[in-house]
Amino acid sequence: MAAVQHTEAYLGFDFSTQQDGGGRPCGCRRPDGDIARSNVGQGSGPPIGADAGSGLRLLQGASVVRQCNTAAYTGKREQRRPSSSSTTSAASAISSKTVSQCTTLPCGWTQAADCSVSAWRMQQGVLSSWQTSRAPEPMSVSQEVRLPKCATNDRESSKIPRGSHWSAALRRRSSSAGSGMNLLDIRSKKWNEALLEAVCPGLDVLLGKPMPSASVLGAVSSYWVRRFGFSDTCAVVAFTGDNPASLAGMRLQQGDLAVSLGTSDTVFVWLQHARPALEGHVFINPVDWRHFMGLLCFKNGSLTRERLRNRCADSSWERFSTALRQTPLGNNGYIGLYFDVMEITPRAVGVHLFDAEDNKVSSVSAEAEVRALVEGQFLSRRLHAERLGYSIIPGSRILATGGASCNKEILQVLCDVFNAPVYTMDVSNSACLGSAYRALHGVLDQSDVSFFDVTKEAPEARLATTPQLHAHQVYNEMLQRYGRLEKKVLQELRS
Numbered sequence: 451m452a453a454v455q456h457t458e459a460y461l462g463f464d465f466s467t468q469q470d471g472g473g474r475p476c477g478c479r480r481p482d483g484d485i486a487r488s489n490v491g492q493g494s495g496p497p498i499g500a501d502a503g504s505g506l507r508l509l510q511g512a513s514v515v516r517q518c519n520t521a522a523y524t525g526k527r528e529q530r531r532p533s534s535s536s537t538t539s540a541a542s543a544i545s546s547k548t549v550s551q552c553t554t555l556p557c558g559w560t561q562a563a564d565c566s567v568s569a570w571r572m573q574q575g576v577l578s579s580w581q582t583s584r585a586p587e588p589m590s591v592s593q594e595v596r597l598p599k600c601a602t603n604d605r606e607s608s609k610i611p612r613g614s615h616w617s618a619a620l621r622r623r624s625s626s627a628g629s630g631m632n633l634l635d636i637r638s639k640k641w642n643e644a645l646l647e648a649v650c651p652g653l654d655v656l657l658g659k660p661m662p663s664a665s666v667l668g669a670v671s672s673y674w675v676r677r678f679g680f681s682d683t684c685a686v687v688a689f690t691g692d693n694p695a696s697l698a699g700m701r702l703q704q705g706d707l708a709v710s711l712g713t714s715d716t717v718f719v720w721l722q723h724a725r726p727a728l729e730g731h732v733f734i735n736p737v738d739w740r741h742f743m744g745l746l747c748f749k750n751g752s753l754t755r756e757r758l759r760n761r762c763a764d765s766s767w768e769r770f771s772t773a774l775r776q777t778p779l780g781n782n783g784y785i786g787l788y789f790d791v792m793e794i795t796p797r798a799v800g801v802h803l804f805d806a807e808d809n810k811v812s813s814v815s816a817e818a819e820v821r822a823l824v825e826g827q828f829l830s831r832r833l834h835a836e837r838l839g840y841s842i843i844p845g846s847r848i849l850a851t852g853g854a855s856c857n858k859e860i861l862q863v864l865c866d867v868f869n870a871p872v873y874t875m876d877v878s879n880s881a882c883l884g885s886a887y888r889a890l891h892g893v894l895d896q897s898d899v900s901f902f903d904v905t906k907e908a909p910e911a912r913l914a915t916t917p918q919l920h921a922h923q924v925y926n927e928m929l930q931r932y933g934r935l936e937k938k939v940l941q942e943l944r945s
């Protein structure tokens with residue numbers, strides 16, 4: 451972020467896909483006690499809390515924005531201040547300066563609910579062929595359509611931001627953020643006319659043309675200069691979402707995959723070729739718009755690991771790790787699919803344990819059950835990442851973050867299943883950091899410098915472990931088997 455100050459560029463990101471730990475959409479408490487949600491058309495689409503996913507929980511800085519960015523009040527003006535929780539590291543400390551300047555922005559939103567409901571329905575029907583995902587409501591257009599009434603003299607304020615894209619109200623979004631809306635054709639990088647027509651005829655005029663992520667849109671508006679003391683030469687780089695900003699913050703490269711092992715597990719992948727599926731979400735890549743980024747959320751992450759730790763390892767991570775050390779790669783054929791709560795990827799529930807002959811079994815030894823869980827979880831992460839178009843290539847790295855990334859034995863299984871070295875890094879504020887990197891890249895991009903050249907001085911991730919001998923063979927076969935068993939489980943659940 452020092453770079454941002456130096457170059458006087460400013461870049462923000464929105465948190466509109468961020469949800470709280472219970473899988474609920476973010477909301478902010480109104481003075482009268484009601485939760486004002488960012489989603490329009492509540493009650494019209496499927497219930498959100500049930501399956502919309504628990505979102506990313508990588509970012510401490512997020513909490514500040516979450517309180518502010520979902521202000522969906524009609525015609526009301528709010529003054530909000532960030533909480534102090536955003537200032538926990540260097541990156542967030544600096545970005546929170548930016549955030550705190552922005553969060554006092556008086557801003558009112560007018561909802562366009564009629565448009566959004568029909569568009570949400572339509573998205574469910576047409577998405578899979580060309581677009582980015584099944585579009586759980588937080589990523590659907592239903593939260594996008596709000597007409598900002600921000601106090602500014604900037605003509606860009608007449609553009610429509612995402613519902614929670616509060617500061618982007620003053621300027622245009624990048625194509626990467628646009629692909630989070632499920633209105634953008636990620637291949638042509640143009641708004642899809644049929645969907646725009648269904649949402650609101652003429653919406654494209656209000657949305658503006660999607661821009662490459664590194665585009666400099668001009669100088670900051672005079673409103674920001676007057677209200678917050680920005681320099682009037684401060685450049686504005688196209689906005690993006692928190693998830694794409696995180697990819698930039700982790701400096702993911704082609705062939706890399708990042709997995710956050712938190713309460714839920716989240717997988718980010720750099721995709722050279724996108725294969726949009728109903729599961730997961732494909733964005734235009736925020737640091738190279740010729741490529742893509744995949745995002746997958748898994749609800750049954752650390753909480754399921756904790757449940758088995760308590761049951762099979764005397765509530766001790768140490769014993770849980772010992773069980774992993776004492777059991778062989780491939781677990782003598784035992785394989786487990788653990789969905790304590792309705793999973794997002796795939797939509798399945800229940801515990802399904804199989805022996806080497808694919809027969810369902812109700813119990814195995816405690817040690818084998820621990821390995822069945824961890825291997826099953828990472829096989830699932832790999833299976834669904836590959837379905838989105840990810841493939842391991844020479845030089846691929848797995849970046850592990852989140853609470854369970856301190857556990858070496860869990861990382862070893864991750865490493866073996868992907869047959870790629872695992873690195874760890876502190877990404878507690880990766881979206882803020884990524885925004886700063888992108889701002890710097892944006893102002894330097896005019897001279898064709900790559901994102902990675904711009905960020906080459908940034909701290910490197912630390913190597914945690916490398917694959918064991920034969921892991922490749924064991925898990926390639928097991929992945930096929932896992933795919934077949936998952937299909938079988940889904941069929942059984944449907945019938």
Ligand code: ADP
Pocket residue numbers: 507508711712713714752753755756767851852853854855856857860
């Ligand atoms: P959040 O999603 O809340 O940000 P964190 O990334 O902080 O979550 O991860 C918290 C989780 O990390 C806990 O639920 C816990 O199960 C897990 N965890 C903490 N220590 C270990 C460990 N030594 N081994 C495995 N998992 C761990």
